[in-house]
Amino acid sequence: MNPVPRGTPFDISASVVVFWPDRPLLARTLASLAVASDTFGAGKEGTLHLYLIDNGGLPDMGESLEALARAGVGHTSITGHGNVGYGRGHNLAIARPLGRYHLILNPDIDMNPDALAKAVEFMESHPDAGLLTPAIFDDAGEMQFLCRQYPTLIDLFIRGFLPASMRRFFAKRLARYEMRTQINACDTVWDPPIVSGCFMLFRSDVLKKLAGFDARYFLYFEDYDLSLRAHDVARVVYVPAVRVLHHGGGASRKGWAHIRMFVASAFKFFNHFGWKWF
Template identity: 80%
Template sequence: MRELTIMIPVSSGDHFEVSTSVVVFRPDRALLARTLTSLAEAGAALRRSGNEGTIHLYLINNGGLPDMAESLAALSRAGVSHTLIDGHGNVGYGRGHNLALAQPLGRFHLVLNPDIDMHPDALAQAVEFLDAHPEVGLLTPAIFDDAGELQYLCRQYPTLIDLLARGFLPTSMRRLLARRLARYEMRNQINVRDMLWDPPIVSGCFMLFRSDVLKRLSGFDPRYFLYFEDYDLSLRAHDVTRVVYVPAVRVLHHGGGASRKGAAHIRMFAASAFRFFNRFGWKWL
């Protein structure tokens, strides 16, 4: 691995209310700019809510980061400080986020995808909830797609059939397995009104942790290069804290599945699935 470069380092004496890490590898510049803009707006709303804590962004460049000087300058003007972590090469999604965990963190740490738009009050709502519920160490929001439809990204423990059907079968064939996929995606429990306590697995596109909980878990398992690192971390989180789905916290997710990203992603998906099932147990049907 190449030498790690940390630009605009922060000291251990700096205090943040919320730190956040965003890992990028050849990101879509427009989507990343929208993510950073939404982070700035969410930070402003957090301060307006009476919270005086600041937000700090760790932007981890696994490769191919375009010129984001304008967006980062706008973040600074909005009171969101940032650190660029660079020079380490493409170490994978989980290991990239773990690089931020070696830096000073806020009371809460947000694991965030570079294709997420947060509702302006998302962080304010989330911090307010966590302050009111000290037993909760991991919060997941209501996640919507580009069409404004709710995405069912809280999951039951998967079977191999669930993963193959959900990830790779055409829509016409998935309809034949609609009932089992609805169970896997918790469609009878996830909605835009009701909180859900302790969903087994939550999405890694937005995971808001108490930082002490995340450090106790040692972050992501570095053996996953891409895919299933959030499944692994979710299951381990239940050993030390409570997990909650809070639909009042809302984000927009522009992401897509592995099958739509080509053969290399399918191979990484399969390798990570094998590692996940070997660790937590195989369920076929």
């Protein structure tokens, strides 16, 4: 652990929360972060600082952390708190000194080498932008449509739990929910209502003003909640020039425990923001 003194400046800070992670995937994420930081800061010390939050089961990542250090990336490991959930885990980092920008990052994301450079360049050119989301692709190179309209219960059920053979009957409804007519690989889109928590680049003063994630969500919907609240204090923007690869999957493909957490978080979300059935 490399503790960071209060008031230490960096251009970017980042937080990654892990719970018994897939070690090769996490190693790829950290490697892509090292390359992206090096591309952005040319190896300059203090460009980026990583908070690695261990909710349990963090393996030895010494080789990956050494590669980060060679790229000028410092790191702080936050451990000993147990499995407090995804949002609360990130909040442990958000409460600490942050860079001018703070990146919330999943441990299953590979960033393009120029992702950070292009993201910060856009934010510097657009001071009204407080939260940036990238173009997100899957393992097959297909775009993932993770910008969303406000969900209905039917949308969530169709997308999360119906097999692909049945989802095709609801293609028009899903296309509306997933903003498929607006989101593409070329056009910047301002103010998508909801963006994915797998990669969220915030101006840190915006994130501090929002007090991070709502701790009432253990897992799922914490990014929906944070996205909607972000619109109250800044603009949200989808920037396809910033590109990442996402290896994640949906709750229904992770077993009954995840389905229960998904349903519990959905109930909290709709109770707070309003129920929308159809």
